[in-house]
Amino acid sequence: MKKVLVILLVLACAFGTLYAGGGSDSSKGLTLSATSGGMSASSPAGRGLAKFAELVNQYSEGAITVKVFYDTTLGNATSAVSGMVQGTVDLVVCGDSYYSGLVPEIQAFELPFMFSDKEDARSAVNGEPGQYIFDKLDQKGIHGLAFWEIGFRQLTNNVRVVKTPADLKGIKLRCLPATYQVTAWDAAGAMPVPMDVSELYSSLQQGVVDGQENPVSEIYAQRFYEVQKYISMTNHVYTPMLFSISGIRWAQLDDAQKDIILRAAKDAQQEVYNINDSEEASLLDEMVSSGNLELNTEVDSEAFKSAMQPAYDLFEKDYGSEFIDLLQSN
DSSP, X not given: OHHHHHHHHHHHHHHHHHHHTTTSOTTTOEEEEEEOTTOOTTSHHHHHXXXXXXXXXXXXXXXXXXXXXXXXXXXXXXXXXXHHHHTSOOEEEEEGGGGTTTOGGGGGGGSTTOOSSHHHHHHHHTSHHHHHHHHHHHTTTEEEEEEEEEEEEEEEESSOOOSSGGGGTTOEEEEOSOHHHHHHHHHHTOEEEEOOGGGHXXXXXXXXXXXXXXXXXXXXXXXXXXXXXXXXXXXXXXEEEEEEEEHHHHHHSXXXXXXXXXXXXXXXXXXXXXXXXXXXXXXXXXXXXXXXXXXXXXXXXXXXXXXXXXXXXXHHHHHOSHHHHHHHHO
């Protein structure tokens, strides 16, 4: 009888160790998968992910390895987020709108002209509003690590220079696959076409859409400027890039592993900020100097903000004003 008890005790201890280590003893090494959800290795998010992998290896002294996948190697952003919930993908960084199916309130971050500048936006995502979203995601099987960023979005198209909402008339504009983005552009006078970024270059090239809106870094990284004629510096929306981990995987990590992952995610966030702060002007200059793109800085921001008010009205109708108030009071 004593032998049976001893055997059961040993098996129970072994099972506990296996579960806590995610199927791998941390002393023997742990490998995690990470994807940029359709974005290139040269984008700020892609470079941030490479930095994250480097830091995890450094902080864990080689005990944790992060295998990084760019572009759509592990699927697009939508499927990557779904993979985290299912536990088939460990880590994902992508635009916050791709999490809206799980936490719809996250779309308030991207309501037009929500933030006055980068400092205002960064304060919000790193403060109480960001934690509000993290808490919601935990209930859906995803653990938020940090908000990186892709930055303020600008407008490009092949039809005409856009200075006011009236200039958008008749322009088929690719926008994020998010309800309030579609509402905003429709109200401003464009013909919004929701589309994943992985399909965008060919759609611009073939005339499926006339224009698109993305931060300068993404317009450059995806080479959209090769198939566009005009860029207007609208600064209409700030796009956070939410970096998160599968809730299933997070539960399998021990406290030391969690600390390493979280520390690396926060430090890589600063890397992304530094890239955006230092490179945006030079990337814009390079694109314009190529001769493919005409730059327009004369944008009537107040007219756009007023025209896009229906996006706020719809959001408040759907989810109330609590989260918007939280963002604006941060």
